[in-house]
Each structure stands twice: as structure tokens, then as C-alpha cells.
Amino acid sequence: MPLDLVLNVAISGVLTGLVYGLMALGLSVIFGVVRVVNFAHGEMMTVAMYAATILFSVLKLDPFLAALPVATAFFAFGYGLQKTLINPFVTRPMHSQFILLLAIAIILVNGLLVIFGPDARNVQVDYQLDSFEIGGILIDKARLYAATAALVAATALFAFFRFSLTGKAIRACADNYLGAKVVGLNVKHLYALTFGLGSACVAIAGCALSVLLEVTPQLGPVMTLLAFVIVIIGGMGSMAGALLGGVLIGTSEALAGLFITPSAKSMFSFGLLILVLLFRPQGLLGTRA
Amino acid sequence: MDRRTFSRNVALVGAAAALSPFGIVRAQQQKLRVGMLLPRSGYLGFIGQSCQKGADLAPGVIRDMLGVEVELMNADFESSVDTARTRAERLIQEGANVLIGAFDSGASAAIAQVAEQRGVPFIVNIAAAPQITEQGYKYVYRVFPTSIDLLRNGLSLIGDLFQTTNTVPRTAVFMHVNDTFGQSMAKGIGAMLPRLTQLPFKIVDTIPYDPTAKDLTVEVSKARASNPDFLLIVSRLNDAIVLRREMVKQRWNPMGIISPGSPGMYEEQFFKTLGKLSDYCITNVPWYNPKQPLTQRVEKAFAKQNPKDQMPYHALNVGFTFEAVLVAADAFKRAKTTEPKALTEAIRGTGIRDRMMIGGPIRFNAKGQVEEQMSASIQNFNLKPRVVLPASAAEAKPVFPVPGYRKA
Numbered sequence: 001m002p003l004d005l006v007l008n009v010a011i012s013g014v015l016t017g018l019v020y021g022l023m024a025l026g027l028s029v030i031f032g033v034v035r036v037v038n039f040a041h042g043e044m045m046t047v048a049m050y051a052a053t054i055l056f057s058v059l060k061l062d063p064f065l066a067a068l069p070v071a072t073a074f075f076a077f078g079y080g081l082q083k084t085l086i087n088p089f090v091t092r093p094m095h096s097q098f099i100l101l102l103a104i105a106i107i108l109v110n111g112l113l114v115i116f117g118p119d120a121r122n123v124q125v126d127y128q129l130d131s132f133e134i135g136g137i138l139i140d141k142a143r144l145y146a147a148t149a150a151l152v153a154a155t156a157l158f159a160f161f162r163f164s165l166t167g168k169a170i171r172a173c174a175d176n177y178l179g180a181k182v183v184g185l186n187v188k189h190l191y192a193l194t195f196g197l198g199s200a201c202v203a204i205a206g207c208a209l210s211v212l213l214e215v216t217p218q219l220g221p222v223m224t225l226l227a228f229v230i231v232i233i234g235g236m237g238s239m240a241g242a243l244l245g246g247v248l249i250g251t252s253e254a255l256a257g258l259f260i261t262p263s264a265k266s267m268f269s270f271g272l273l274i275l276v277l278l279f280r281p282q283g284l285l286g287t288r289a
Numbered sequence: 290m291d292r293r294t295f296s297r298n299v300a301l302v303g304a305a306a307a308l309s310p311f312g313i314v315r316a317q318q319q320k321l322r323v324g325m326l327l328p329r330s331g332y333l334g335f336i337g338q339s340c341q342k343g344a345d346l347a348p349g350v351i352r353d354m355l356g357v358e359v360e361l362m363n364a365d366f367e368s369s370v371d372t373a374r375t376r377a378e379r380l381i382q383e384g385a386n387v388l389i390g391a392f393d394s395g396a397s398a399a400i401a402q403v404a405e406q407r408g409v410p411f412i413v414n415i416a417a418a419p420q421i422t423e424q425g426y427k428y429v430y431r432v433f434p435t436s437i438d439l440l441r442n443g444l445s446l447i448g449d450l451f452q453t454t455n456t457v458p459r460t461a462v463f464m465h466v467n468d469t470f471g472q473s474m475a476k477g478i479g480a481m482l483p484r485l486t487q488l489p490f491k492i493v494d495t496i497p498y499d500p501t502a503k504d505l506t507v508e509v510s511k512a513r514a515s516n517p518d519f520l521l522i523v524s525r526l527n528d529a530i531v532l533r534r535e536m537v538k539q540r541w542n543p544m545g546i547i548s549p550g551s552p553g554m555y556e557e558q559f560f561k562t563l564g565k566l567s568d569y570c571i572t573n574v575p576w577y578n579p580k581q582p583l584t585q586r587v588e589k590a591f592a593k594q595n596p597k598d599q600m601p602y603h604a605l606n607v608g609f610t611f612e613a614v615l616v617a618a619d620a621f622k623r624a625k626t627t628e629p630k631a632l633t634e635a636i637r638g639t640g641i642r643d644r645m646m647i648g649g650p651i652r653f654n655a656k657g658q659v660e661e662q663m664s665a666s667i668q669n670f671n672l673k674p675r676v677v678l679p680a681s682a683a684e685a686k687p688v689f690p691v692p693g694y695r696k697a
Contacts, residue, residue, distance in 0.1 A: 005514040012506045118330030129537045140538050213503040257507035262498045263467050
């Protein structure tokens, strides 16, 4: 098999994986701190994709620029959602949280169906069909921009948690809920902030993906499942793990499609999931509970 | 109400209730209730909506033609085989006299099982998998050619195309969707191509892919790496759009893209989404004869119902869906009843000469399959599908090899 073909496919897989990783990062951050699994994660990303397509069709706003207002709106939405609806469920059993977030997911999908109908929508930017050529390797411009946006957003999030006081306070809440309360941290506010940040991540991922994929309301559940596979492989609650999981899934799917058969792409990522569950149940970068 | 009127009404209701199991009351039904099963949402949504346009205009045209009343009972099966099965059950429960659908082979096969179990006639408008009419079903009929006929006609037209354009491509990559339809087409090509020695090319790689795929980077990279002279494709609509875009991204310019008989590249959405990138794609499919009086009648009704739309974008979908309703209405007129067995017998005895689509009369063989269907070679020019072969029906000359793409 020609080397440039393998490299083409592998690079494309890594770039797509980075965007998937950013999407899963939101899920991982929320679970890592709030200990709530956001079962409406993919649906929220679909809403962000629709927002990007609308901003493009109405204002001709490039999705990468649209990511700023959409992420801000999603931060506010996530903050409000956690503060009003999810917070009372934080201490309740997992099945109650599951039902609540599943209900939100169903409302989002059906809301999108009512508003936009079942037809696929997309964004058509000038550079969408262009590629960079380096040697014999073609790199899809839109995919490269999307991956860069994902890396920038992920780095900013890492820096926020590592260096800012608020970030450190959120990490303290995640490490020791009772201790955080004892030292006087406003845990409810910090939880809402975390949910807002996770939602902003998913909004940026949605805007980036809108230049790569067509969006339909039914995309939500597919993306929720994908985000779960990624965070389970990377390690639930691990930020670096989410990115690593995304890259692994993107690359392994691409290479499985090349070396085995394209029909086996999804099969391969689920195979990887089973292997991780068998031999490292906490995920590749996760820590044992 | 006096006592005498009350007693008479009770007696009438009682008689109706007593006779209905024997179909005596039902036999007097004045209109035919047609359960129309189409994928109006999901990944086949655009094509399902296109078929629906053919169904919507049918009652009016048929009323004028045959004096028969047709009531449509529309059901969207959301491009899901399981939903198709449950929607079919529900339509029968709600009183559909005949089922029509379902564009997709997998869904049509599922509906066929329901129709056969419940003893309700089912007319397949579009679906090509041969097994649908190979199961020995008594209630299943199909107005669309099987994938074997589609392929035979489609491959023969590819030979004609090369002859007309004096080209001799030596290699092709075959990409196909991996659903029921795609698999049966692939099987047919595998069996048929080695025997067609007049075709100068051989397939250097076969690449199946998921019709719901959002990204075909790997598939197109693989196809491009084989460096074939042209791309032979069996697609659906959304994947055809994704695939064409990916070809442009990867700067892959083969001599042409040819479908031996699948949807996608002649659909309105293909033109709308891709603009100039849709040009020069070739599809060999059954098509309507624009010179037929019935076509002109349907075209008029189409323009009235869809003033912003043009029928060439929906030719195959509207044509076969309309003809399926016509078969049902014609049978109802002759049977003079909606009683399932009589209606099915009448469908079996169909002989419609005045039709829209190119081919012989609509007549079913013992398996319930219409024979003598023909295909035309359609090439996209200036965002419109045009007949380029056979020469007798051609609206334009075929272009092969195609010029390199330009940005839309």
C-alpha cells in the first residue's frame, strides 16, 4: 500500500479525532467535577451545529468566528441548566440523573425536528473544498482548521484549570466535595461554572464540525454515543484522556477503513472499547476510583 | 326520532355489522384507500419527499383519467426498516386497501412480509432487490425493474456511451452503498461484468461503504490510490453528495463518474447542494418518456402542485410512484371492490399501455414483477439531468471524458 495513502488517511483521522476529542472533553470535564453524566451531550452539540449553520446563512459568519458567540451562549445555557435543573439531582441516584438528561436530549432532538425538519443542513465556506499539498500528501483545509480550533480550545481549558484561581477551586471541588465546602467555596456556583465550560467546549466542537459534516437532528444520539466511547477509552474525568481517546478513535477508524474495509470502521472503535473495558476499565489515562 | 325511525336505524346498523365480515358492505366502498409508505425523513428523506410529489398528484390525475376516487394515507417510515414494518401494520389496521412504497429495498422487503401475512396487496413503486418478488408472495407486485434488469440495461448503456464517445477506459473502481440495494447491485455486477466481454474495462477495486456515512475520506482515498480511469458507483443521495465533495477535496479527476442504475446524482438536492460540481455525472436509470401524453398530463399536474419545482429533478421518483398508484386504481376500477383477494387478482391482470416511463406495457409476470423495463443514460448539464442515450430519446450529446471540475 502506498505510503502517501496511509499518511493521508492517518492525518485525516488524527485531525477528525482532535475535534471528536474536544467534544468528549466537555463530557469528561462535567463528569470529572459534577459527577453527572451528560446524556444530552451529542444533542447539545447538534444544537451548536444548527446555530453555526444559521449564523452562516443569515450573517455569512464563518463557523470558526461563530464559535465565539455560540460558545458564550452555550456557557450561559449550561450554567443555567446546572443551577436550575441538574443541581437538585447531583446527590440523587444515577438512574434519576440518567432519566433527567435523557429527557433533555429527547426534548432537544424533537425541538430541532419541529423547528428545522428532518433535512440535512450544511455550511458552505470558500475553503471547504480546498486542500494543502505537502509532498504527495493532501491535507483538507477545513479539517485542519477544525483540529486547530479544537487544540486551541483544549489548551485554553487546560490552562484555565491549571493556572486560574477559579480553575483550581473547581479542581478542589472535584477532589474533595466536603473539604471544598468546609473551606467556604461556593460549590453550587463552581458546579454551574463547570457545566457551562463543558457546554462551551461542545459548542466550539459543534461549530468546528459544521464545516466537516452535514447536520440533522438525528445526529445527536450518534454523537452522544461517540463521546461516551471516547471518554471511556480515554478515562472518565480525564481531560487529556478525552483528547487521546478522540485521536485514537479517529485514527483507528480511518486506518481500519483503509486496511480492513470501510464498512468495519465503527466496528473497530467498539472493538477498541471492549478491549479497554476488559484490560483497563478505568480508561487509558483514568485513575482507579 | 320516533320509534319506527329508531327501529329502522337499529336494523340498518345491525345489518351492516352482520354483513361486514363477509366484505359485503366493504365491497360498496366508493374510494380506494392507498397506504403510501415513503421515507420522508432520515437519510433517504429527500428522495422520499420527491416520491411523495408523485403520490400527491396521482388522485387528481387518476380521477380525470379513470373516474376513480383514491384517498392517500401517508406514512413516513423515517428511513428505518423496523419503522416501515410497524407503519405498514398500522396502515392496514386503519383501513388501507392497498399499500404502496417504499423506495428502499430493505423497507420494501419488510412491508412485503406484512402485506403477505395480512393478505393486503402491496405495490412496490421503487426498490430493485430481486428477492422482493422471488419469495413466492401472492400479494406483492413491483412496477420497478429488479437490480438484475437495472444492471443489464445500465451496463449495456455504458458500452453504448464508450462507443458513442470513441473512448476505451480500461479500469474502474466500483464504490457501492452496503445496504440491501447496494449489496444486490454489487452481487449483480460481480456476476454480470465478466460475461460482458464487449465492455473494455475491468474493476480494479471494490469499495463498499455505509450509506449514512458523514465522512468518506478513507473510501475516496482508497479509490483514488487505485488510479482508475473512471468511477463506477451505486449510491444513495446524501452519500453521493459527500463523495463528490470529497473527490474535489482530494483533487481526484477520473474520466467520469458513472452509475449503472442507482439514485443520487440526478436528484434535485444533488444539484442544489453541489452546484456546478454536479455537472457531467452520468446515471443509467429508467426515465420517463417526455413525449407520452400521460407524461404531459402528469407534468401539468406537477407544475400546478409544485409551482417552484421542475419535474425533471423528480422524474424517476414521481414517474414510478404515480404508476404504482395508477396500477392500484386501475385494478380497483376493474374489480369494483376493495376486497383484498379480488383487488389482488385485478392487479395481477393489469395491462396498462398508456404509461409514463420508457418501456413496454405494465404487465406482471407470475412472480408479480413488471418486465420489459428500459433505461436511459442521463448526464447532468448546467444543473439539469438530460437524456444522452439512447439516441432516439437524447436531449444532448454525451460528454466523456468529462472536463476537470471548477469551483462551484
